[in-house]
Amino acid sequence: MIKLATLSISKSARQLLPSTFDRCLGLRRNHTAAQGHGPLHGVKVIDLTRVLAVRSSETGIFRGPFCTQILADYGADVLKIENPKGGDDTRLWRTAAEKKIWKSTQKDISAYFCTINRNKRSMTLNLKQQTGCDVLFRLVKEADVVVDNFVPGKMDELGIGYESLRKFNPLIIHASVSGYGASGPYAKRAGYDAIVAAEAGMLHITGERDGQPTRPGLGMTDMSTGLYLHGAIMAALFSREKTGKGQKIDASLFETQVALLSNVAMSWLNAGEVAQRWGTAHPSIVPYQAFKTKDSYLVFGATNNRQFQVLCKLLGRTDLATDARFADNNSRLKNRKELTATLSEILISKPTTEWMRRLEGSGMPYGPINSIDSVFSHPQTAARRMVQTLPFDALSCGELKLLG
Incomplete structure (x- = not known):
């Protein structure tokens, strides 16, 4: 069930009573997680990932929110922390066709936002103010995982990096995802899907044989990084059960894309074979x-x-x-x-x-x-329940269709 409520507490943080994770928020727990329908029921995740494309302190679109959405789908209680000034930028990323589907009173929601934030709850928090940081620390005391997509070093500058978080909760798992990782000469460089896909080889091998490099129709590097990161978080949770220790996870688009070069990379590394673009063809199977x-x-x-x-x-x-x-x-x-x-x-x-x-x-x-309309009229799409319909009063029709 989608929970997209927004609670602004940046100004009133000092009035909040120190209490449990849920009561501190003043919000009801996600229904699915509360019923114990997911394997991660009871795991509490603070989602600091966001899309703020105009700021150099944050990077990414899908990679972080996609990761935390998967954890939410598995039953984790995911709390999304948004910017007090308007929330996540994707709330405003509507297509022309969306003008007719949302109620006129709903100004801060879009299909794009719903794509990567289902099963989460939202609140706003100003992490540039000490009161906001204090609230975050109180939440961290009862959380299991913190996920962020800040440029490496930015959370430390704000006083909310891993060393600060673990003082309040030694068992915390802090997973950070960035464009190029926390070390190396490009660590501070902002990274986006198409840029890293170019720099890490994906665009070089994608496109028609004699044509120009072509970007895939989706943010595959972004989403693949989210998939890698969610797996690393699951492994860290499992490790904590055995060792009783939390840990810091560092993931990046660049490393993900290099790893995804797979057989193309192996041919270069071991045989010196330079990869080519093959269009839809396969480099080693014909036809x-x-x-x-x-x-x-x-x-x-x-x-x-x-x-x-x-x-x-x-x-x-x-x-x-x-x-x-x-x-x-x-x-x-x-x-x-x-x-x-x-x-x-x-x-x-x-x-x-x-x-x-x-x-x-x-x-x-x-x-x-298939065209997209053919995909969603495909009998296998229906048979495998890849479209879910849920009540959602922000829409004029009262229902939101989501991907399975």
């Missing part, structure tokens, strides 16, 4: 890419010789399976251009639905390139 059909695009692959023989039969070209140029994957790699041209001529002759019909039940990996 395995998108092909234009009569009306759209179809992606399929033959990851071994048996599958290639099956594919040739389904396409009505058994002669290709016995052609010495395409006898095995090594041969197909050498003759990629010729095979791709031949398959392209075949595929463009019929619509995608016809090729899908032929491939059905073959055991071949295949699928169309």
Whole structure:
């Protein structure tokens, strides 16, 4: 259940009675977590991650909030700390189409904000004032995890870094995520998804073979960092159960993206092979890419010789399976251009639905390139409950659709 209430306490912090995590906030506990429906029920997380794109002290869009949202989905009680002056910037990041969906009285909410903050509660806190820091320390006493995306060193400057936090709670797990990590010559440099994706190699290997570098359609480096970080936090919680000690976690976009270079990196490190852009094609498997059909695009692959023989039969070209140029994957790699041209001529002759019909039940990996509306009308999307609808009175229709 989404809780997007905002409680401003920056001016009245001194009047708050020292009490429990929940009573200090004056807010009801998240319903799902309270019912014990998640494996992290009872774990309390202070979420200092935010999007404030115009300030040099904070960085990132998805990486931090996405991480804490996953913890909230698992049942953790996540308290999001927002800026007293307007809250998180993403509250105002509405598209043109959103003008008609929100109630006129709702000015500080957007679909973008809901994308990375479900199952959290919110409050505002001015961490540049001592009263705000005092409230944070009182919350930390009863928390398990603090997550932030400040530029390294900024929390220490504010007097709320790990060494300060652990004085109030030696068991605290403090997870920080930044563009380049807490050490090294780029530590203080602000990092954003597209910038780090460029600098750490992702954009170099993404795009058409002879075209320009292309940014993925989503913030994959940001979100992958959030995934790595949530796993590290889970491991730290498990470690604390065994050792009785908290710890500091340092994650970065740069390290995540370097790690995600995977097989491309291994080929360079061990064989000196320089990576190329392949479009939708695969560097070491042929065929395995998108092909234009009569009306759209179809992606399929033959990851071994048996599958290639099956594919040739389904396409009505058994002669290709016995052609010495395409006898095995090594041969197909050498003759990629010729095979791709031949398959392209075949595929463009019929619509995608016809090729899908032929491939059905073959055991071949295949699928169309769907538009977003096709994704959400897909039978598997419904079968796996990848869209959830919840009551939300900020919307004119009274319901909010969320990703599963």
